[in-house]
Amino acid sequence: MKFALKIAAAAVIAATATGAFAQKGETVKIAWLDPLSGLMAAVGTNQLKTFQFFAEEFNKKNAAGVKFEIIGIDNKLSPQETTSALRSALDQGARYIVQGNGSGPALAIIDALEKNNARNPGKEALYLNYAAVDPDLTNSKCSYWQYRFDADTSMKMEALTTYMKDQPDIKKVYLLNQNYAHGQQVSKFAKENLKTKRPDVQIVGDDLHPLAQVRDFAPYVAKIKASGADTVITGNWGSDLALLIKSANDSGLNVKFYTYYAVTTGTPTAMGAASDGKVYQVGYAHYNMGGDMQKYAEDFKKKFNDDLYTTDVYTVFQALTEAFVKTKSTDPVKVAAAMEGMKFKSFNGEIELRKTDHQAQQGLYIAKWEKASAKYPYSPENTGYTLAPVKYYDAYVASTPTSCQMKRPGGAS
Numbered sequence: 001m002k003f004a005l006k007i008a009a010a011a012v013i014a015a016t017a018t019g020a021f022a023q024k025g026e027t028v029k030i031a032w033l034d035p036l037s038g039l040m041a042a043v044g045t046n047q048l049k050t051f052q053f054f055a056e057e058f059n060k061k062n063a064a065g066v067k068f069e070i071i072g073i074d075n076k077l078s079p080q081e082t083t084s085a086l087r088s089a090l091d092q093g094a095r096y097i098v099q100g101n102g103s104g105p106a107l108a109i110i111d112a113l114e115k116n117n118a119r120n121p122g123k124e125a126l127y128l129n130y131a132a133v134d135p136d137l138t139n140s141k142c143s144y145w146q147y148r149f150d151a152d153t154s155m156k157m158e159a160l161t162t163y164m165k166d167q168p169d170i171k172k173v174y175l176l177n178q179n180y181a182h183g184q185q186v187s188k189f190a191k192e193n194l195k196t197k198r199p200d201v202q203i204v205g206d207d208l209h210p211l212a213q214v215r216d217f218a219p220y221v222a223k224i225k226a227s228g229a230d231t232v233i234t235g236n237w238g239s240d241l242a243l244l245i246k247s248a249n250d251s252g253l254n255v256k257f258y259t260y261y262a263v264t265t266g267t268p269t270a271m272g273a274a275s276d277g278k279v280y281q282v283g284y285a286h287y288n289m290g291g292d293m294q295k296y297a298e299d300f301k302k303k304f305n306d307d308l309y310t311t312d313v314y315t316v317f318q319a320l321t322e323a324f325v326k327t328k329s330t331d332p333v334k335v336a337a338a339m340e341g342m343k344f345k346s347f348n349g350e351i352e353l354r355k356t357d358h359q360a361q362q363g364l365y366i367a368k369w370e371k372a373s374a375k376y377p378y379s380p381e382n383t384g385y386t387l388a389p390v391k392y393y394d395a396y397v398a399s400t401p402t403s404c405q406m407k408r409p410g411g412a413s
Contacts, residue, residue, distance in 0.1 A: 023330045024065030028320070030055070030096045030128075031089030033082055033105065036074035039212040039239040040101060042265040047100065047131075048072045049304050050313045057296070058317045064324035068317070077101060077212060079108035086112050090125060095332045098316065100131025100150070101238075102211070103181040107137065113145045117409075126332040128316050133260075134181035135400070138357040142404035145332075147319070147339055147358045149312045151284055151398060153185040153235065156260055159364040159398040160233075160282040161193035163391050164258060172204045174229035174255070176220055178240055179208035186235035186260070204229050212240060217247035225253055237261035242270040249274040256280065262369065262387060263287070263309035268380040271369055276385065279369040285311045285348050286367040286389045287378040293347040297378060307380045315346045315360070319353065333409070352395070357404035364398045366391040 032051050035044040048070070055068040071094055073085040082105035089097060099109055109127050117124040129137065129148040133156070138148055151159075164170055175190055177183030187206055194201050204227040207220060214220075221244070224232060232255050236244055241261055248255070249270070255278070262271065262281040271279055288294065293311060300308035320335065322344055327334040341355040352361040367387035372379045376388040 023324050023328060025067075026330050027067045027069050028096065028324075028330050029069045029071055029092065029094040030098055031071045031073060031086070031092070031094035033073050033075045033085045033089065033097065033099045033109070034101045035077040036072070037076055040077055043238040044074075044101060046265050046306055047310050047313070049306065050300070050308060050310050051098065053296075053300055053303065053308070054313050054317050058321065062317075062321045064321050064330075066321075066324060066330060075099070075105055077105065079104040081105075082108045083112055090116065090123070095123075095125045095330075096320070097125055097127045098130055099127070100129065100310070103132045103134035103137060106132035106134070106146075107141060110137070110141060110143045110146055114143060117145055124332045124336075126336050128320075130312050130316055131310065132182075135185055136181065138359040139403045142357050142402070142406060144336065144358070144406055144408050147336075147353055147360070149315050149319070149360045151362065151364055152359065152400070153182055153260075154189050154400045155398040156282045156364065157186065157189035157193055158400060159366065159393045160258055160280075161190070161197050162393060162397060163280075163282075163366045164194070164231075165197040170198070170201060170231045170256075172202045172227070172229045173231045173233055174205040174207075174224045174227055175203065176205070176207050176209070176224065176232055176234050176236070176244070178211040178236055180211045183208055183211070183235050186233065190233045209240075212238065214240065215243065217244045218251065220244065221247045221251050221253055224248070224255065225251065229255055231256050231258060233258045235260045237264045239266060242266035245275060245279070246270040258282075263307070263380065265306075266381075268307075268383050268385065271385065272383055273385070275369050277368065277370055279387075280390075281367050281369075281387055282364055283367070284362050284364055286365050287380060287386050288376040288388065289347055291347060294378070309380070311347065312360075315351060318344060318346055319351075350395070354402075356406065357402040358406075359402065361395045361399055363395050364393050365389045366393075 051070045075082040075085045127146045131150045133152045135152045135154045175187045177186045257279045297308045323335040323338040326338045342353045349363045372386040
């Protein structure tokens with residue numbers, strides 16, 4: 001018996017030395033699958049740099065003692081390309097997958113990981129969704145193997161319309177969105193929320209356009225002008241928002257834009273002085289967060305001559321590190337279990353990774369485009385302007401219920 005105990009103890013020591021029980025010194029490969037080509041390449045390139053930047057920062061010091069390595073793969077904003085990219089990532093030893101641009105690629109990852117993780121025990125991978133915001137991804141299509149760190153489309157609309165209901169100058173709203181899951185959901189939730197909160201508001205237009213294909217928004221701007229709208233709600237991002245706002249400013253269109261993604265590459269330049277006081281954004285952060293995040297933003301700008309705007313990437317690394325420490329392991333199976341219901345303080349307040357659907361619950365800001373000032377000095381794309389916070393909503397304000405019927409490994413619910 002004593003001999004058996006000695007063997008067991010020796011096995012534990014050996015396992016610890018090889019990292020099976022102690023993750024210190026391990027390299028954790030994170031595969032980033034997003035666009036590096038096409039009209040959305042500028043956004044993808046910025047976000048890949050953001051992951052590389054925070055990997056370096058966390059490599060300097062993290063409580064788990066691990067080293068992060070980022071593998072960047074261009075998915076061309078295509079679900080099919082994403083499936084191939086994921087295969088390549090898994091072949092390269094990545095067990096953590098990050099993606100954020102487009103809900104079609106997000107769903108492709110969820111489907112592929114469900115199959116991979118069921119068929120390959122011991123080679124499971126976990127998807128950390130940092131920006132794909134279709135509500136279905138944590139509702140009807142929810143997966144145990146996905147955690148979403150951004151607020152979904154419905155949550156952002158909840159906060160946005162809570163702010164809009166108190167703006168008496170909003171009377172006629174035009175909805176213009178990208179024709180895919182997120183854009184369709186922006187339109188749907190805008191109509192539902194306004195009907196409840198501001199039944200007096202008229203919806204004077206509701207258009208969908210192809211994702212990342214439109215180079216001239218003048219025809220859409222002409223329709224908005226003809227409609228008599230005083231406000232546009234859009235979930236557009238990347239070139240689709242930058243080109244829309246540029247066209248609106250070029251034509252002298254005098255409306256307010258309520259947006260999800262005015263921070264994305266090219267949009268600040270498109271807004272410039274002409275959009276002063278006319279563009280609002282809902283999001284989990286803004287350019288002038290103060291504290292460590294402000295220092296990160298300044299360091300990022302010095303290093304890349306670019307702006308740090310996808311700041312929930314920091315939260316992704318934070319959650320992973322906390323889970324590694326808690327489980328003393330980098331095994332995605334253990335990490336996924338440890339993340340359920342996890343609460344921690346991040347740069348924007350307390351985050352909860354809701355157990356029922358793996359949707360992050362967090363506070364949201366409404367920010368307005370205005371001249372940079374002593375109070376809010378950070379100027380994206382060196383425009384001399386900034387998105388200044390005008391309202392903060394606690395997590396419970398924007399939280400929306402879930403219909404997720406989570407299927408956990410081993411049949412637990």
